[in-house]
């Protein structure tokens with residue numbers, strides 16, 4: 388009997404050169420969190436984002452956000468505004484620093500941080516003599532947030548923005564690449580992201596001093612001395628030279644990966660838009676999403692669950708959209724500024740399999756199951 392293979396939400400997709408770079412690391416014995424692949428990978432990202440940027444390759448996206456907060460001197464008692472509709476890794480580093488997250492709901496055009504609610508929150512906190520130390524904005528599922536509006540508010544109140552571009556390498560906002568829309572941005576190369584090093588991340592800055600400081604902190608903050616001398620607390624957050632080799636191979640195929648994910652989105656949309664109960668997130672004019680994950684919004688929780696269950700019964704992975712941070716038990720005591728947008732997305736939305744390695748046969752199998760959901 389022919390058994391169907393499991394279809395994953397987003398699985399790693401190697402390009403071909405990764406092993407060559409990994410072998411070079413072995414051949415030269417650079418099995419360490421530094422070496423030619425780390426430098427080469429940083430250069431590749433720099434070239435991709437624009438040469439005026441400075442890139443520090445780190446052990447994860449989470450570590451990159453943590454160091455970004457550290458570079459902004461966020462510390463105990465400070466407040467940080469954070470998009471509520473995101474993965475918990477956007478917010479957890481705020482807690483690592485002993486600071487307090489305040490969650491901001493999304494707006495419907497991009498599903499990302501609402502400029503209106505952001506400004507309301509800032510005014511409220513300033514009135515209470517608690518001016519926020521930073522804003523964490525996220526390009527969720529690859530869709531850019533409204534950067535002009537967010538940056539204007541940030542500038543008006545003089546609060547730095549950390550751009551969480553973990554899901555958005557290859558996305559663009561007007562003529563700019565995501566990861567370059569702010570003074571401090573982060574990327575992730577976890578196994579499920581658009582390209583992967585199995586695990587890894589990067590911090591992107593405008594200044595070589597900030598990059599050097601990030602590298603210094605990420606390698607245990609050793610002062611310049613023959614012995615181990617420390618005048619600040621360091622972290623072990625640098626990327627491994629072996630894993631950076633995977634990253635160098637992956638950077639050779641980033642454009643192909645973006646095209647493949649966008650093609651998935653278009654194929655889903657082409658075949659499902661005849662159903663009135665299913666909606667897609669369109670790109671506002673000037674926005675270009677890498678379509679890391681194709682998401683649908685249904686008209687009810689019940690329908691969403693029936694689709695999800697039918698896919699699961701055929702060994703196809705799908706997942707509800709991110710549960711907003713202001714609804715998470717771990718953040719239940721945190722303040723939030725919400726209007727119901729992300730709660731509705733969480734209730735009715737579903738992530739569909741979106742890997743760049745999905746075949747037409749895989750997509751047709753998924754579409755067949757969805758299209759046959761009763762009462763669609």
Ligand SMILES: *Cc1c(COP(=O)(O)O)cnc(C)c1O
Pocket residue numbers: 446447448449450473474476477525551553554574575576577586587588
């Ligand atoms: C994946 C992800 C992160 C964390 O990146 P890791 O490399 O997994 O630590 C942060 N923010 C968002 C939005 C993510 O999707």
